[in-house]
Amino acid sequence: MLSKGQTWPVLDHGYVKYINSMGDDEEIVEAARMSTGRGFVSWEPYKRCETCDLVDGPLWMASLPECDDSAGHKWKNFPRGDVGFMEYLYSHKHMTPFEMPDLIIEFKAPIMVIWEWVRHRTMSFNIESGRYTQLANEHYLPSKDRFKKQSTTNKQDSSIELFDPDTAALFIEALAREQEQNYETYEDMVAGGVAKELARLNAPMARYSRGRVKANLRNWLAFLLLRKQTKHSNPQWEIAQYADVIGEIIKSLYPRTYELFEEYTLYAETFSRSEMRALRILLKKVGVNPEKGSLTMDDPEFTARTIASLMAKLKG
Ligand SMILES: Cc1cc2nc3c(=O)[nH]c(=O)nc-3n(C[C@H](O)[C@H](O)[C@H](O)COP(=O)(O)OP(=O)(O)OC[C@H]3O[C@@H](n4cnc5c(N)ncnc54)[C@H](O)[C@@H]3O)c2cc1C
Numbered sequence: 475m476l477s478k479g480q481t482w483p484v485l486d487h488g489y490v491k492y493i494n495s496m497g498d499d500e501e502i503v504e505a506a507r508m509s510t511g512r513g514f515v516s517w518e519p520y521k522r523c524e525t526c527d528l529v530d531g532p533l534w535m536a537s538l539p540e541c542d543d544s545a546g547h548k549w550k551n552f553p554r555g556d557v558g559f560m561e562y563l564y565s566h567k568h569m570t571p572f573e574m575p576d577l578i579i580e581f582k583a584p585i586m587v588i589w590e591w592v593r594h595r596t597m598s599f600n601i602e603s604g605r606y607t608q609l610a611n612e613h614y615l616p617s618k619d620r621f622k623k624q625s626t627t628n629k630q631d632s633s634i635e636l637f638d639p640d641t642a643a644l645f646i647e648a649l650a651r652e653q654e655q656n657y658e659t660y661e662d663m664v665a666g667g668v669a670k671e672l673a674r675l676n677a678p679m680a681r682y683s684r685g686r687v688k689a690n691l692r693n694w695l696a697f698l699l700l701r702k703q704t705k706h707s708n709p710q711w712e713i714a715q716y717a718d719v720i721g722e723i724i725k726s727l728y729p730r731t732y733e734l735f736e737e738y739t740l741y742a743e744t745f746s747r748s749e750m751r752a753l754r755i756l757l758k759k760v761g762v763n764p765e766k767g768s769l770t771m772d773d774p775e776f777t778a779r780t781i782a783s784l785m786a787k788l789k790g
C-alpha cells in the first residue's frame with residue numbers, strides 16, 4: 475500500500491513523491507461496462523445468465539433463484555472473472571477506460587530532465603518558478619560509473635565505455651567547481667537586486683527544480699513506454715530513473731493494468747506488413763504453414779488463448 479507523501483530518492487538530490495491518485499483496476503472495468511450497465515463483478519471466476527442477468531460466484535449460491543425463462547438459466551462462464559474482460563479491452567486497444575484513473579506525482583529533478591519531461595503534452599504540470607523564488611544551490615553531479623563516453627553509433631546516446639577513474643574524477647571535479655562558481659554569480663546578482671527572472675539566466679541544466687505533474691493512467695503508460703529503458707526506447711539514463719520509480723508506483727496502484735501493459739506493450743513486439751509476409755515465408759520454409767493450421771504448440775507455458783491469437787496473427 476502506498477501512503478500519500480511517500481518519497482523515493484532519485485539521482486543525487488532528486489526525488490519522486492506520491493501525492494494522490496484516483497481510481498483503480500475495478501473502476502476501469504466499471505467504466506468500460508457503462509456500455510452494458512453491468513458494472514464490475516469480480517476478479518474471481520463467475521457465471522452470468524444470458525436470459526435473466528443473474529450472476530453466480532465467486533461465493534457460489536447454495537440455492538439459485540429461478541430464471542425468468544422456464545427453460546432455466548443460460549449460463550455464460552467468465553473463468554477468469556473480469557480479468558479476461560480487462561485483457562480484451564487492453565489487447566483490442568479500447569483504451570478510454572484506462573483514461574479514468576489519475577495519478578499526481580511530485581518530483582525534484584535536474585532542469586535537463588524536466589525539459590525532457592514537459593514534452594509530454596498530455597500531462598499537466600506546475601513547476602517551481604525561478605521568477606518568484608531563488609533556486610536552491612543543488613546540482614546534479616553524475617557518479618563515476620555514469621561518466622560514459624559519447625557513443626560513436628548514436629549521436630543522442632552515451633556509449634557503454636567508461637573513462638578511467640582518474641579522468642572521470644577530473645571531469646566531475648571541474649563540473650562541481652563550475653556549478654559552485656555559477657551559483658555564486660547567481661547569488662551575487664540576486665543579492666545585488668537583479669530581478670530573479672534575469673539572474674537565473676546562468677542556470678545550468680544540472681540545477682535541480684521541483685514540480686508536480688498529473689496525468690491519466692493511459693498517458694502515464696505512454697510516458698513509461700518512452701522513458702523506461704527497453705528494447706522500444708532508449709531514453710536518457712537520468713529520466714529513466716524517474717520513470718522506473720513511477721512504474722513501480724503504477725504497478726502498486728493498478729497491478730492488473732500494469733501486467734497488461736507489460737504483456738501487450740512494454741515487452742511486446744509489433745510487426746510491419748512486410749515483416750509479417752517475411753515471417754510467414756520463413757515459417758513455411760521450416761515446414762510450418764499457419765494457413766493450414768499446422769502450427770501447434772503443446773507447451774504448457776502458453777494458454778490456448780495465446781496460441782489462438784498468435785495463429786490469427788500469422789494467418790494472412
Ligand atoms: C528517446 C527519445 C528521444 C527524443 N529526442 C527528441 C529530440 O531529439 N528532439 C525533440 O524535439 N524531441 C525529442 N523527444 C521528445 C519526443 O519527440 C516527444 O515530444 C515526447 O516523447 C513526448 O511524446 P508524445 O508526443 O507521444 O507525448 P504527449 O505529448 O504526452 O502526447 C501523447 C499522445 O497524444 C497525442 N498528441 C498529443 N499532442 C498531439 C498533437 N499536437 N497532434 C496530434 N497528436 C497529439 C499523440 O498520440 C501522442 O503520442 C525524444 C523522446 C524520446 C523518448
Ligand SMILES: [Zn+2]
Nearest residue numbers: 523526541547
Ligand atoms: Zn436466468
